Amino acid sequence: MKNRRVFVFVSLMLVLLSSANPLFAQPSEADHVRDHYPKNPGIDVLNYTFELQLSNDSQTIDGTATIDARYVKAGQTALRLDLVKKSDALEGKGMSVDWVRMEGRDLAFRHEDDQLFIELGREIDANEIIQVKLHYSGIPASGLVIGPNKHGDHSFFSDNWSSRARNWLPTVDHPYDKATSEFIVTAPAHLQVVSNGLLVEQTDLDGGNRRTHWKNSVPIATWLFALAAAEFAVQYVDTFDGKSIQTWVYRQDRDAGFYDFAIPTKQTLAFFSDLVGPYSYEKLANIQSNSVGGGMEAASAIFYGDRSVTGNRDRRWQRVIIHEIAHQWFGNAVTEYEWNDVWLSEGFATYYTLLFREYAYGRDDFLEGLKDARDRVFDYYETDYDFRVIRDHLEDLNRVSGPMIYQKGAWTLHMLREMMGKESYNHGVRTYYAEFKDGNAITPDFRRHLEEASGLDLGQFFKQWLYQGGVPSLEGAWTLKNGELVIEIEQTQEKYDFDLSVDFEIRFADGSSERISLEVNADHAARVTRSIDQEVLDVVVDPDTRVLARWTFGRGEDG
Secondary structure, eight states, rough: HHHHHHHHHHHHHHTTTTTTOOOOOOOOOOTSOOOOOOOOTEEEEEEEEEHHHHHOOOEEEEEEEEEEEEEESSTTTEEEEEOBBBGGGGGTTTEEEEEEETTTOOEEEEEEEEEEEEEEEEEOOTEEEEEEEEEEEEOOSSSSSEEEEESOEEEEEEOOTTTTTTGSBBOOOSSOOOEEEEEEEETTTEEEEEHHHHHHHHETTTTTEEEEEEEEEEEOOGGGEEEEEEOOEEEEEEEETTEEEEEEEEEGHHHHHHHHHHHHHHHHHHHHHTOOOOOOOOOOEEESSSSOOEEEEEEEEEOOOOOOOOOHHHHHHHHHHHHHHHHHBBBTEEEEGGGGHHHHHHHHHHHHHHHHHHHHHHHHHHHHOOOHHHHHHHHHTOOTTTTSSSSSOSSOOTTTOHHHHHHHHHHHHHHHHHOOOOOHHHHHHHHHHHTTTEEEOOHHHHHHHHHHHHOOOHHHHHHHHSSSSSOOEEEEEEEEEETTEEEEEEOOHHHHOOOOEEEEEETTSSSOOOEEEEOOOOOOOOEEEEEEEOHHHHHEESTTTTOOOOOEEEOOOOO
């Protein structure tokens, strides 16, 4: 059924290519792996509006959701949403739906298996836009953290990664169907409320409450929806390209937080805009939160853990800032169509953090990060040698990532950049970003853009680094005999084959050096012989840190 739906979707999308707001990318290779979420590309959610009431006295939220959806495929009569149902298994947590309405009439619905099935009461025409409204309430089992922050103040912080928005928001809770959003929040007036997009309204109400309305006009995935309500200190730090840069930290952490988050946000925005393409969103807010341990890249409203505020501009936390801002391009603006392709988010953000570190802090800092990532890959493969960056099956869509997605994904990009050359690689990334900005992509889309930019066939490269496990192990030596230098090396890993180009630097006693490159394939050893008229001090493998491989290499016994 999945494959049939995809092919229907491809044909239907042809009539919509002129739309100013593309729905999402067409999967460009039928055999590319897909996750098991029940996608329905015949329906495109355009916008969610959530009207929420928050209380100091209860963990219960009261919500009204309005969903605008375009029915791409004619003849459909239902709408399916994700919403975790209140249950004994969740100790009474979860959501209950009171009513669903469309066109002024009540609709029949079923709420089961954490899904809401809504009967629309008629067939919907092709390209017809409907609006469904529903009222619900309950205590979130996850996805929205309600309770004291580290200072003991009552607060509300979302944490939707990766499929937990359904715990408190009725949505199509998967990145393939991106939508704009509005959060209209009624909360105690001593709390400041922040969300995605731009602030539309703040109005004090009777009873000590305040109404706050945020509107996000750029389509995003549901895991990127953000809501925070706390006693914040708020600073409008600067602007970039006419868009506000903001800091939101707990009121007790005002001075330290304003100091910590003042940099490097603007510099990072400028760097990625120049390198990749324009920033998509209407502001950028850095927000202290108790719902995440590190960072969470919610679009235009990034969350950082309680400990992010140190008052000394801690370098580790600055790297988190850079990583989460990189996500605004990769993962947020260009979003994976399948969770199997999560490396298009995390691998990219990890590598582009390293590129910014090289730009801002120097080559040594860049290499330090690369070598650390390489060591982490090697350590991981000691216990799970078959792990693939792009997996065939994901058992739990709340466990879609992991350290290899970050580090091996980043190294895959680094090797592509080194192999293609920086100019071709950057051009391919820019055209990829331009095509899929505010939409969705899969790995074959990225490969296509790099092949168009470079003229190379990258099929084997993508296969060996993304679609199979393992890393290459190399063994070899260099020797001197009768004025000749001999370099030999071969692959020795027990499983998986790789085609590699490995560089060697020959270092001479007079301080000069020479570079050579060997093609090291799995089926035979590589060997090169050079006539030498100088004293050789050493031969160094991979002197520029270009290849993800472990090796045993040194001077052998001279003949």
